[in-house]
Amino acid sequence: MRNENVVRAVILGALGLVIALLIVLVAQTNHLESRLIVQAQQIRTLGEATDRLAAGGVRVVGGGSNVPTDAAPPGVKFLHPDVPNFFKPKDVHWPPPGANLEGVLKGAWDTGDPKGFNPLLENSAYNYEFIENYVAYRLGDMNAWTNPSDWHGEIAYRCEVTDDFKEFTFYLRPGAKWAVPIGVNLDDPAHAWLKGDHPVTAEDYVFTLDMIMNPQVESGPNRNYYENLESWKALDATTLVLRWKKKEFNNVPESMVLAPLPRFIYTRDERGAEYPKETVGTNFNQHWYNSKGLLGSGPYSMTRYEPGSKLVLTRNEAFPGEKPAIKSIVYSIYTDSALTLLKLKAHEIEVGELRAGQYREEILQYKTSGKPPQGSPFFNGDILCDPVELSSYRYIGWNADRPYFSDKRVRRAMTMAFDRKRILENVWLGLGTLITGPFPPSTPYYDASIPLIPFDLAGAKKLLAEAGWSDSDGDGIVDKELHPGEGRKPFEFGLMVPIGAKEPTVLANILRDDLLKIGVKMNLETAEWSLFLKRTDEKSFDAYAGAWTTSWEPIELYQIWHSSQADVAKGSNRVGFRNKEADRIIDALQATFDPAERVKLAHEFHRILADEQPYSFFSTKKVVVCHWKEVDNVSYAKTFPNVDVRPWSVKRTEP
């Protein structure tokens, strides 16, 4: 018995000793690790300081670098020296004078982990707005803050447009380099091939076009835009010639916005071995770098991606163009956009968009009545919010191939019964501008003289009667003989709304009540998003609530409004709009380059749509963008991406 106790005590003592030693060990490792981390930080700061010294201490401040030139730099011979430079001077310059050049901006990425980063395969708006827009070094860019119809050069300092807008010759600025790849261990000898400087050349642009045009690459949507591209070649490392088959307005934006992909990475597997030439296209679809990041050469580089946590862009100090003031942009990745408000208040992020409901809760209700709660960051000047108009509009589409909506009087009656003003103010809390046509009201293409169709139930009822709809059996629903000999049918149709789309569902409920007052029965049909798309593709709907993203120049008209697209399977002319005059204008707009002439044509087109009412055009989309007070020089671009932080700065510097 005593013996047993002794043995037990010894075992317990030994165990205790082992645990104590373990704790000491863990504590020591932890201490060591924290010292290493501090050292690493010091080394990094030191490195940055030397970089800055080496760069001459002061960074290039806006101006000189993006001024278009007509004189050839030494060693370069222009192919068409007599042709004036197509580029205009850049409109907005950064960094703003006196701005803090060390600021860090913390933003929100509220849609969960990105699916991939390859811009030719991914169509996500977030990828475009938050990554590609900052890391891509495009040939040219829109003057997005003043007049987006004008283009200035980015990597190209000169663009010669010859042969009746069919040939575009770009001269590239030398000195741009591809960023350092991320997500791979560069110290591993297998990745040694990724190290070193890789210059950006005209060959990279040619390679990108090769991929877009390669039938094995799943980039169909992009290929559509380049269908009329006849040839693309690099004359040397800095000269790129694009030739289009015919003179079309779209040639200009499509030539300019081309963002290059690094050829040296996308033609090789992870160990650096070149793919067999004939399978480069298929391998591109599943390329190993697609999930790691987007390798750019623009003002920012993607320097870190931690799935489920954050994505970091850091200013590219080797960038030869204008460098923005903000040193790095850190996006927090999360999934519930309701968290944006909480994170903003907790100062975890500095820029974020509020949902309509949050906007009402936090701001709107106190603006009209009552005192805001004490210490509300939205009222004590900590957080500033601006409703920003996006390039996007909402509408209800009426399927003209269905007997109910084939008559334009009926469609107009629908618009009259659609209380757009009340719905915009109460459901969308005024976040938008009422519109009468498909162009953004901020562009000259929108004809502001076209009057808004008023909300008028009596007028709507009269129009329906003119179109032959009347209540013959006294059941409160108007009816009409749609096909001779088939008897009178009541006016009952379905409005399709995606499941979970909160505001459109409320819109549908209000519309249903108003329509019932004029004897039309509307049923709300909710469809899950992939089913919604399938039904619009198959045109098996009566009406649906939708939205389109628009661009500054009216370049999408053909797909959405041309008669020929009404019968194309899965075409975007879903409502079956067929109008000879509209077709003529669409074709004419494609061949017209004179700004005044284009505006005239667009206004004519706008008038036709306002008369035909294929859609009940509803409103543009505004979002409430909020930012903390230390974010400075905030301005918004006139076209997508409207929230572009390159001219911004942040006063506070991260420790």
Added chain:
Amino acid sequence: MKAYVLRRLLLMIPTFFGISLILFLILNLAPGRPGAQQSADLSQSMRGEVTAESYKIFREQFHLDKPVLFNTRFTLSREEVRALVSAAAGIGQTTAAERVHAQEELEDLGASAVPHLVSLLDAPDPKLRDAVTYFLRIDATRPLITPFDPRPSPDVRARNRAINEENAELRTLRYRTEDDAATKRAVTDGWKRWFAAHRARFEHGARDKLAMFFFDTRFAAYWHNLVRLDFGVSLTSREPVTRTLVSKLKYSLTLSVGSLVLAYLIAVPIGVFSAVKKGSRADRALTLTLFMLYSLPSFFVATLLLYFFSQASAWESLRWFPIGGWQSSDASELTTLGQWRDIGWHLVLPTICMTYGSLAALSRYMRSGLLEVIQADYVRTARAKGLSERVVIGKHALRNGLLPILTLLAGLLPAVLGGSVIIEYIFGIQGMGLWVVDAINQRDYNVILAVELFSTVLVLVGLLLTDLSYALVDPRIRYE
């Protein structure tokens, strides 16, 4: 016993096959198509449209162009193809839906439609002829052989080059509707010449047909990969599904194992207490509290917890926990120990949300299990021996009373890995639950199937473990 386990393990194979067949059928028959972009605010841009050519490559790559179970395409007749082409071209009375279906069907038919399409090149209707050359261009092009092989043999390379060249040549065999008759004739002649040269490719013997019937299908292609434990790549992210699945386990496992352990640690003492003080006021109060907790939905509690105890709390003294996520954004600057603490800190609120609901059920199981034991003869004997109540309950009764809720554990196995969609969504943790829901919305078949089959295996194993654990703890149960 060994024979029993072996028999059960062998039985799992046909069960697994049957379940996979059912899952596969349900998935493939569900409406909607893969490849649709998710859009929360119904905004669409023109870049979201997918063109026929890309879409076909996409479908080929994932075998979505093949029939689901049995392939009877070799019985396709010229008239059927003619009907499809005229429907797709909008000849006669067709609705837009019929056009879309006919077009998709023709694009999927691939090589099996080619001979019929060629024979329709001389059809009298010009509109039909135009459509025929369009579909020939899509259906006659061939996919590459093993395109992802990093070091293909010279033979494969040569054949792939030949395929690329042929495809490129076929793509040039096109004309526009407004071209003159001679140009059109040249193109149709080109197609006929090409077909005559490659006729053998489209003729199949009886054995080929039998093989096609069973093996040239979506299900066969999927199983072919599955037996090599290859779940394929995600249709949306193109990442290998297995790799993503493993990376997601980190999040879901920590969360669910943590909450499971916590639930047992709390529920067992509560159950013991309730059993010992059965019927007392304290027991009733506990029961009521637990059931009230049980009836609170977790999304509500999660929001409340975030509102009161997170960094965004209106009360500064209550800002104890982070707003969500897995780690702080500066976690990479922390030591390993610091990182663990950081993760633990982030997991407090989600773990609470996942735990409190299961307390009621678990503690009830514990209570009733213990009550049953307390009435047993040996407990009475122990009491009669004069042992203290603490020893009677803690040493004799508790061990046996624990058995029922321990066997529950095996049944919880699949739930442990399944993750909780709602909690993951609210707290922004990119675990299994969110991943699967996202996959369902996007019709990402490979991901859905992989996760479902994974949990099938877990259910099967869990059932076996449950049965075995019964035998293990209760010697009266024996499997022969």
